[in-house]
Amino acid sequence: MGGAPLVSLLTDFGIRDTYVAEMKAAMLAVDPAIRFVDITHEVSPGDVAGARYFLERTWRRFPVGTVHLVVVDPGVGTERRAIAVSREGHGFVAPDNGVLGAVLDGADVVELAIPDGASPTFHGRDVFAPAAARLVTGVALTSLGTSCADPTRPVLSHARHDDGVMLGHVVHVDQFGNLVTDLPVPDRVDIVLHVGGRDVTPIRRTFGDVAFGELVAYVGSAGTIEVAVRDGSAARMLGLGRGAEVRVMPREP
């Protein structure tokens, strides 16, 4: 590896407070060579499912050896456990509240001890950051805590098939107002997508395949179907947000 130890950060701390910097300083106190990439700190406060989605779509893109520090932690200081996870050469450190739900399959998991003196309201700085720093600088996962056989596995909703109709949901609305769904690439082309009372068909390649201001469905950069408005906001045009239902069905002849 030509690079220094790398930690990605994913939190709901925003960028106005000093919380993210306090976590980075805590990691640099363990090893000043650690480098950081911010995934985002704009997860809605306490939105565990939103953070899980962001992590799921990004972690594999980082180099093997990266440790992902995920702190969306409404239960901080309560009985909820703190965990560290190893999978396919990547490390993960987070509260055990389901935020790592999409990376637990086939992973090794340990429960972290809460050090005496850790602030009961800021485990990000006093529990998770030091553990991430130690993990990324080569400390073995098993040295960080005790084996954990039953990490929290949220019931993940997935798009599902029902009588020729694929039913999914909007899982994210991005900066441009594009609606990201959990619908996989359809295996046939003569389909129609129902969303917000509108029919969109066919699945296009990109925004530019429709006229300005028109709705367009396409396979997005996360590999699932997205709905956008060319040079506009689909979220605003359709009045939809996360959780909205989206259906794909065969196009009537």
Added chain:
Amino acid sequence: MGGAPLVSLLTDFGIRDTYVAEMKAAMLAVDPAIRFVDITHEVSPGDVAGARYFLERTWRRFPVGTVHLVVVDPGVGTERRAIAVSREGHGFVAPDNGVLGAVLDGADVVELAIPDGASPTFHGRDVFAPAAARLVTGVALTSLGTSCADPTRPVLSHARHDDGVMLGHVVHVDQFGNLVTDLPVPDRVDIVLHVGGRDVTPIRRTFGDVAFGELVAYVGSAGTIEVAVRDGSAARMLGLGRGAEVRVMPREP
């Protein structure tokens, strides 16, 4: 050079989504030693001219060898070309939509191929980031693509002289509500500046040269005339934004 390869990033992706991190991860996959400086990700969605302005005022300040990755790309996935540019030891990678318009003079330009499998809606991650990573780690520009003789050159509006009057425009409103214009430093001191129905005179050194709440014109940090309100917002006081006309004329005796 004491430093690692350096890439600056300038996009309209905002900081809430994972798009910027996905681009950084794609670059680290090429070389984990690459370092990043974010210029800004808060370009208004699709605002090519705004991004061009931001790039123009910053690129020369970075060390020679820096590659500037500029992704404001409303035409992503269409026929618009992807280009990489070399000028005065700096590299640039961007869509060929005019966003590099201010750096093309005397530059070498190549057209990038679009790799099979690139997401048609996220060339930032799948086309531009890998090219920037290769360029910053020493791959020759000519190895990145085929020579491009006619990159898109937008018609750039500049301040112009007209009968003793210099006519310019507000090109940016900054965080403090300061109005940045494209008017160069006047060559005489007895001038008056007309903006938003107000006369401001003379050109001062800094905010503190006027009383609290007063309008002040001065030569800004980009080398052009700016208009501010001491401890206030000129944009709000004058109700002006980008594109507003500003005139400089001789002061009547």
Added chain:
Amino acid sequence: MGGAPLVSLLTDFGIRDTYVAEMKAAMLAVDPAIRFVDITHEVSPGDVAGARYFLERTWRRFPVGTVHLVVVDPGVGTERRAIAVSREGHGFVAPDNGVLGAVLDGADVVELAIPDGASPTFHGRDVFAPAAARLVTGVALTSLGTSCADPTRPVLSHARHDDGVMLGHVVHVDQFGNLVTDLPVPDRVDIVLHVGGRDVTPIRRTFGDVAFGELVAYVGSAGTIEVAVRDGSAARMLGLGRGAEVRVMPREP
């Protein structure tokens, strides 16, 4: 040290403009190996006291050798001095407007010269950043400027005791709407906290010690008393912001 020279940045420049990047570029021009950690750039415009608070709660957490670049500078270009400070192995560079008020005790202080050609409205880039870069790469403080015996020391308000009542104030409202006060940890447990017309008692460990939507007081991660609403915003519930009075008094039996 395994790490490169490290500079933290704390400004009111926001993240939309290129000002922060221009400062980083100016530092990289001095030494391309310098690394950066952003504390925050979302200090309210000109809010010297707010920046002082952010610096006070973070600087000691960084490794010895870090230089903290603090630019909240409404008086830029006026007679206000520019200073560099050394304390306990940390460096600080800032305008002499009180923003370093919490780190001056026992510190060495020099006044920086303003280089010819420095933009009178952007000392952050042309005065402070180059000085920070030189300081972090090993230039002696005394080589950066002339000794300064009387840096600006703001009158800092502290919580005070009065007849068994401890009177303090909200010093910060964070991203979650938590109210951070300047009240130290009480030396007795049978106390009640008055804030915004409400009584909160006793002091708890963490949010989870009360029911959803309830007010809770606890010792926060900065070591002072904070007031929060579990899974809500105390600032919104109480309609309070920075400066609001908070009282701690013995609980009536």
